[in-house]
Amino acid sequence: MTPQQSPRIALVARCFMLVALGANVLLTSEKSFDRSDGLLALAALATIWALATLAERRPELRQLSPVVEGAAVGIVCGVSVTPFTTIVLALVLPPFVAALLGGPRIGVLALVATLAAVVFGALTVVGPLTETQGLAIFTWGLAGLGFGLIGAFVHVNARANPDPLAPYRDAQRLLRQLIDLSDDLSSGLEVTTLAGTVLEEVGDAVPTESLALYAPRGDVLVPLAARHHGADRTDTESVSALAWAGRETVIRDRAFALPVGESTVLGGVVPPGTAREQDELRWALDTLRERLAPTAVQLDTAVLFADFRDAASADVRKRLAREMHDGVAQDIASLGYLVDALAAAPANEKQGQQLAVLRDRITAVVAEVRQSVLTLRTSIGEAESLGTAIGGVARHLSDASQIPIQVTLDEQAARLRPEVEAELFRIAQEAMNNAVKHARCTVIEVHCEVHAPDAVITVSDDGRGLQPGRADSHGLEIMRERARLVGAELTIDNRPEGGLCVAVRVGPAR
Numbered sequence: 001m002t003p004q005q006s007p008r009i010a011l012v013a014r015c016f017m018l019v020a021l022g023a024n025v026l027l028t029s030e031k032s033f034d035r036s037d038g039l040l041a042l043a044a045l046a047t048i049w050a051l052a053t054l055a056e057r058r059p060e061l062r063q064l065s066p067v068v069e070g071a072a073v074g075i076v077c078g079v080s081v082t083p084f085t086t087i088v089l090a091l092v093l094p095p096f097v098a099a100l101l102g103g104p105r106i107g108v109l110a111l112v113a114t115l116a117a118v119v120f121g122a123l124t125v126v127g128p129l130t131e132t133q134g135l136a137i138f139t140w141g142l143a144g145l146g147f148g149l150i151g152a153f154v155h156v157n158a159r160a161n162p163d164p165l166a167p168y169r170d171a172q173r174l175l176r177q178l179i180d181l182s183d184d185l186s187s188g189l190e191v192t193t194l195a196g197t198v199l200e201e202v203g204d205a206v207p208t209e210s211l212a213l214y215a216p217r218g219d220v221l222v223p224l225a226a227r228h229h230g231a232d233r234t235d236t237e238s239v240s241a242l243a244w245a246g247r248e249t250v251i252r253d254r255a256f257a258l259p260v261g262e263s264t265v266l267g268g269v270v271p272p273g274t275a276r277e278q279d280e281l282r283w284a285l286d287t288l289r290e291r292l293a294p295t296a297v298q299l300d301t302a303v304l305f306a307d308f309r310d311a312a313s314a315d316v317r318k319r320l321a322r323e324m325h326d327g328v329a330q331d332i333a334s335l336g337y338l339v340d341a342l343a344a345a346p347a348n349e350k351q352g353q354q355l356a357v358l359r360d361r362i363t364a365v366v367a368e369v370r371q372s373v374l375t376l377r378t379s380i381g382e383a384e385s386l387g388t389a390i391g392g393v394a395r396h397l398s399d400a401s402q403i404p405i406q407v408t409l410d411e412q413a414a415r416l417r418p419e420v421e422a423e424l425f426r427i428a429q430e431a432m433n434n435a436v437k438h439a440r441c442t443v444i445e446v447h448c449e450v451h452a453p454d455a456v457i458t459v460s461d462d463g464r465g466l467q468p469g470r471a472d473s474h475g476l477e478i479m480r481e482r483a484r485l486v487g488a489e490l491t492i493d494n495r496p497e498g499g500l501c502v503a504v505r506v507g508p509a510r
Contacts, residue, residue, distance in 0.1 A: 006158060007056055010097045014049040017093050018042065024086045041080040041087050048072045056101065059173075066098030066106050070114035078121020081133050091118060091140040095148030104152040111148055115141050189302040191417065192487045195225035195264075198295055202266060203227070205288050206281075210236050210269040212453075213260070215303055215417065216244060222415045223453040224264065237414065240267030249285050251278050258285050261296030263303045306419045328369055336362045367400065386421045387411045387448040390428050390457070394446060401436045405444045414452040420506060423482040424457055427490070430479050431459035431502040439463025441499060454507030462499040466492065479504075 025038035048069060055065040073094050080087045094114045099107025118137055122129055129137070195213045202211060210228045214221035214237075221240055228236075235255040243250040243257035244265040250257050257267035270281070339359045346352035387409035394405040415421065428446065435444045441463030449456045476492065479502075483490035488506045495501050 006100050006155065007053075009154075010056070010100055011053055013093060013097060014053070017090060018046055018049070021045070021087065021089060024089075037080060038087065041076055044076045045073065045090055048076070052097075063102060063106060066094065066102055066110045067113050070094035070098060070110035071117040074114040074117025074119075075121040077137075078118040078123075079125045081118075081122050081126060081129070081137065085133060085136050088118070088136045088140045091115075091137070092144040092147045095144040096151040099148045099151030100155050101151075103155050107148040107152050111141075111144055114144060189305045190487075191224060191299070191302045191306055191419070194295065194299045194302050198260060198264075198266065198292060198299065199225055199227055201292060201295065202268065202288060205291070206268070206284055207271060208268040209271045211266075212236050212240070212268070213264055213266050214240050214244070215264050217415060217418065220413075220415060221265065222417050224417060226453050235269055236267040240265050243267065249282060249289070251281055251285075256281060256285060258289055260289070260292055261300040263300045264296070306417070309419065332362060332366050332369065336366065385411055386416065386425060386450055386455070389425055390446060390448055393429050394432060394444075397432055397436055403436055403441065403444060405432065405446060407446045407448070410447075410449040412451050416450060416452050416455055416506070417486075420453075420455070420486045420488075423486045424455060424488070424504060424506065427479050427482050427488075427502075427504050428457050428459060430475055434475055434502075435459065435461040435463065435500070438467065439500060456503065456505040458501060458503040460495060460499060460501040462495075462497075465494040465498065465500050 021038075022042055025035060025042060052065055052069040055061040055068075073090050077088045077090055091114055095107050095111040098110030118141070122133070122137070126133075198213055199211055202208070208227075212226035212228075213224045215224055216222070221237065221244060235252075236257075239250050239252050239255040240257040242252075243259060247259055249259075254272065255267070255269045257265060260266045336359060339355055339362060343352060343355040343359060346355060387407075391407045391409070394407050397403075398405040416424070428448070432444060432446065435441055439461045441461035443462055445458075445460045447456075447458045447460075479492075480490055482488075483504055486506065488504050491501075491503045491505075493501055493503075
């Protein structure tokens, strides 16, 4: 059984209980008022279980619904225990359904709510219970405990053998919700824009000579946006790390920091001439934090969406790489073996030459496919910087093409946002690939300068420069699209001394 089948079992159990109780009312009630009271109780139970079945389709109500169902069923059983004692049979169902759907903890809560409600309903409406009524409540309450244990056992075993498609079904549901909600996102999901809005609001409220907004990435903070007017960034970064670790406002000398929302922290330094007393500054920051609350929610959403997009794109790249390696590359290599067999005994000299040319072309295609697989699988790991990742790709390309690729790095310890690093890395990778394949150059120079949140990467060669684009070539347009995704500026120009220079820049010119 899979977890997705549990709601169906709960629905069947409710329907069976209604049928069993209905048969008991119709077949055993001899007096008309007993039968009418029993049917009224059945109608109440049917309404409760119908609403509970609908509530289980709402994720935000799944944990609360079984407990409320138990309390409602208990009230109905307690009120109806005098005219129709058999109605307390319904007490076994809420603990079973709750444990089946929510696990042992929810099952216990439903059992407690059911027993408390039946006792309260009976004593409040009926008054002191007879021995028969008390025994019936005790018996079926104890049976509810047993059925709850059965439901918990089924729940645990269903989770131990999960449905492999469950994550995809959950993803479908969440993505549909995101699509439905996207029309209501007035400010969009662009991290850079929202981070800039936060800095503007802070700058208007508190005079600063240094201001930065950070998001955590592992054990370090990554700048989302920053404004520094000749100030040292070290104080801003260190006090922001303290504020994030303690999740509270921190003031140290002229430096301050405060968490903004659930996923970012703001740090800054006030100018010497405008330094305030700590109490006054703390009050201003607390007021600012309340004012930033709506923007913080928007920014948290944008950061989560960026993380999701990065994870999804990385998975797609790896899947494509596997399919290319195991499918296309192997098929082309098999053609190479067939050509080798034919070339071993050519019909004539001309056919031998043609087979040799074909074999060289197949070898080149296989090498290009393998390079594409390497390109798709290469990404920026948690432990390496953007420059290190670019240097690794440059070494592979240089070894494969025998074209020297010289890489110079100027990086600070602070990292760029993950999505910015990923797009800059792919742009640099594509620029180096294009130079190797099309430039007919003798050397390629790569310069990577990263001072987060600003960065500039240039890829230059001494080849034949920019050529007219082919109809089936989309490399340059894809590079431009990647740059637009992260608000970067991409320039592609011929060099005066010959060759081409591709430059991508994030932030102001340095």
